[in-house]
Amino acid sequence: MLKKFVLYTLNHPKSVIIASVLLTVLAAAQFPRIKVDTDPENMLPSDAPVRVFHHATKAEFALYDFIVLGVVNERDPDGVFNPATLTTVYQLTNDIKNIEGVIAHEIIAPSTKDNIEQADLGSVRFQWLMESPPRTRQEALKIRDEAQDHPMFRGSVVSEDGKALAIYIPIEKKDLSYEVAQAVRELIKKYPGDEEFHITGLPVAEDQFGVEMFKQMAISAPLAGLIIFLLMLFFFRSAKLVAAPMIVAVLTVIITMGLLIGCGYPVHIMSSMIPIFLMPIAVLDSVHILSEFFDKYQQFKDRRETIVFVLEELFTPMLFTSLTSAAGFFSLSFSPIPPVQVFGVFVAIGIGLAWVLTMLLIPAYIMLLKEEGFAGFGHVEADEKPHMIDKTLAVVRDASTGAYKTVIILTLVVIAASVYGISRIQVNDNPVRWFNPGHPIRVADRILNAHFSGTYEAYLVMEAADKEGEAFLQPEMLRYVEGLQAALIDSKLVGKTMSLADIVKKVYYELLGGDKANNKIPGTKAAVAQSLISFESSHKPDDLWHLTTPDYHKAVIWLQLKSGDNKDMSKVVALAEDYMRRNPPPLAVSHDWAGLTYINVIWQNNMVMGMLKNFLGSFVIVFGMMLVLFRSPLKAIVSMVPLTVTILFIYSLLGFFGKDYDMPVAVLSALTLGLSIDFAIHFIQRAAEIQQAEGDWMRTASAMFRGPGRAIVRNALVIAIGFLPLLAAPLIPYKTVGFFMFMIMAVSSVATLLIIPSIISALPQKFFQTKKGGDHHA
């Protein structure tokens, strides 16, 4: 039915083209309505418990997302604690207060926070840590000493070595991070001193990634397109003809993205990758047709007859390769991650579209070209010296038919080694690591985490069961918190922690005259309360409410981690949970976690587990499709072999080379599945057809390693090389895509051409047996 329709459209090429153009224009008209969403938090539904709790915690304790501005001075012997640098820091802080989107009164800097210190006549003084820039070295060093003696500043605002100082810039909304960071970068230019400035923090890393990702999208997709075009030109030597797959690819991308935008979905980090995923798929389809057309044209010397022949041959395998690819992506719609669902569905739609456009537009396009243009076009078997590809194919053919036992044993060895490699895979992600090591964000991350106790924040929230008891004024409860903090610090996983207990201790020993022997939780609840009310007589009494609630029934421990890696955050969580299990708190409390570093762990776990389930699900679905397509369990099983080897092999590399299994890698499993099966489908389908005509496997093999083999190799080369430039992209996920495309094409083509013929060679009769009437045929 479908096939008839496709053949029917051959008579109406102009209508097909007009319809495609109209559809494209309509889709392109949706582009101005684009909404961009670069927040990885949206990897979780907005009602996900962890997000709800995170936001409730932020609201309750007035916590904000911070941009961290690090100031480093390696030249001055006193580091940043010299009058010039501190003056710069003072003025810069004032400038930053005026940036739109910055919550000025919550900036954490030496000039915006209060200190409690010993003063004349045995008095204590609540004083701004740096009320005005120091004039002398002594004044500057006093600021350093005071800051390093205060739990709120030590390791976070001032580094232990005194070389660095950090300003924490709270922002109204996370998606303002990039703008605010850019404004800060402008301000910094006004201060050409000895200081180096570095900007980091998860919000800015995430937001900046979004900005650069879109830039990269505009560079990478067209660049890959260009290279694919040049490669095809090299193979088919007709710009006019090669333009067709490019048009199919471009139209597929435009219509799919237009549909996505038109449906009102924001373009998320995930969906911005749709074009780069659709392009190879669209090109793959059309290369199969072109390749066959190119090989067969000289037999028919008539474009219509040739195209009809090619469509007859390729219709079913192409339908199935598209269906399997679409199934791989469509399965993502069952993932628990909304942007991944949208991504999966629209890539699946795009694949369907690419198939339709390939089937209709390519023939229509060929029909509109003049017959004379094809003179001298195409593959002429006899009068040409064997091409490199043909020579290679011959070698592969001999190996897979002659030494099939060796190939099969090698395959088993590779599978075994790959399984071992996969067992070593580390699941881990960190948005900062989405940038290249040389990117300013990564550099800042490295330098600031070397100087400070950590720029990644997480919050452990504790809530007493008794709401009336002012649990966190109770000395035994504060001592419990103190113990938990000590355990976290001892583990070396956490650079710094801060809690109400630290403030109580600081105020208590300063009130008692500054003797560190009194750096402890006072003995009675009244003493705790009176220490705290003394603290409240400072310039920033509200700082207390970042650590507890006014009824003292909740408290939060701030954790600063030097690494934003999910695996490190997970270890911290495990450690704290374990501590609390083994040391039950003196009063009944429940606890939970918040903070961006923690949220990333949650969505990543969802993603990894979700992807794994999807992957296994799609694997089964694809196998089912192969059963339907080949109507033979053996063929179906054999068709799954190259795919299985490809996936095992590629993912084992992650294990062997210690590359983390992160978000892009997880998503690419769907692409791997969808693309790796393609060559196997083509190979088996065509082999079965040829076998029917030839009746002898060796003759079939010989034919297979000509036309069909060439199509596979051309396809593999076009895509593999076309995506290589992505390896030079400044963003790691793009590199990952480039690497995967290359590996998928390389491994699945080699696996298809080596392993399938080897298995067939081992049992040719059994393999080509068909259910109906197969017996007498053999």
Added chain:
Amino acid sequence: MLKKITGFGLAVLLAGVPLAGAEPTVDEIITKANSVAYYAGDDGLADVTMTITDAQGRERVREFRILRYDVADQGEQKFFVYFHKPADVAKMTYMVWKHPGADDDRWLYLPALDLVKRIAASDKRSSFVGSHFVYEDVSGRNIDDDVHTLEATDDTYYKMKNIPKDPKGLEFAYYFIWIDKTTFLPMKAEYYDERGEMIRTITALETAEVQGHPTVLKSEVKDLQRNGRTLMEFSGVRYDVGLKDDIFAERYLRRAPVQWIR
């Protein structure tokens, strides 16, 4: 009795100035307002309930008795702040010797720590026990710290603009005060930052005449940056109760003068 008549006479004298046809000078307005707001009588006491409400609507209540003794009118003053609530801070006491034009002396008594501590008070813009009032709102900002100009006058108020002479350590750049033309009580204050954004307001919500002195009974400060507010309610206001200078001494911190705090 004699004193009271003298005071009354002074008020008549001052009230007579505008009648003579001339508006009071800026200095006169400020001095008078300062006197009315912070120096009513020779001494005074009140019970204060302070309700601190944060941006999330969470409330905290503090109750204390405040005693004031004027060493000299418009000059040195001594304060005693004795806490009743919350229970954990009961008997906690603040004592202040206010020295206009110089740093105040401040002491703090923390019964649970059995500790009397001097608090260095070089800066008067710190919070008054965690409320949105700053120390200076309670004791009075030294009138010589600002340059005052009469911004506007209407039937009810003198609107004064006040610019600090030394902006160091201040969270505001300037502020306006609306002074009641009849009572000379400051009725409203608005604080602005250097960007010209209003960051803070103080409003007298309820006033009454107590023993002939115009007295604020309810005053509310709003922190517009943090969206918090503190309501201060005065009850049992009495003037000229006969407080003596000698109870405003360090030794009375541990043993508060019982007759004045009950």
